Amino acid sequence: MKFDELFEQRSLVASKLKDCIRDMGYTKVSFASKADISRPTLDKLLNGSIDNKSSFDRHLQKILKLLNMTVEDLMLYHSAPVKSATTTVFSKNALVDHEMSDKAKKQYNLLLDVIDLCAIYY
Numbered sequence: 001m002k003f004d005e006l007f008e009q010r011s012l013v014a015s016k017l018k019d020c021i022r023d024m025g026y027t028k029v030s031f032a033s034k035a036d037i038s039r040p041t042l043d044k045l046l047n048g049s050i051d052n053k054s055s056f057d058r059h060l061q062k063i064l065k066l067l068n069m070t071v072e073d074l075m076l077y078h079s080a081p082v083k084s085a086t087t088t089v090f091s092k093n094a095l096v097d098h099e100m101s102d103k104a105k106k107q108y109n110l111l112l113d114v115i116d117l118c119a120i121y122y
Helices: 005-021 028-035 039-047 053-067 071-075 102-121
Strands: none
Touching: 005 039, 005 053, 005 071, 028 039, 028 053, 039 053, 039 071
C-alpha cells in the first residue's frame, strides 16, 4: 500500500496505530510528546476522524519515523495477544474491625481522584 492511499484507510490506520502504541507501552500523552504531535491531534488520528489530508500525512510521517516503521510494517502489524489474568488474593489474617486513620483516608481519597482523572484523560 502506498502512503498516499492511507488517508482513505483512516479507520484501519487508526486501529493499527492504537495497537502499536499500546504494545510498545506508550501512553497517549507520552507518545504525542515524543512524536511532537498535540494530544488532540493524536486522538483524532486514533479515532480515524482527522479530515485534513495534509495534516494526516504530516503527522503520520512523524509517527512512522518515531516507530521506525514503513507503511507496509504498519499495515501488516498484528497486535500482541493481551493476557487477561485476574488474580484475587484473600487473607485470613485481615482485621475484622479495622478502621483507617484520617491521614490514610485522605491519601486513599486522593488516590481515587487521581484514578478518576486518569480514566478521563487516558
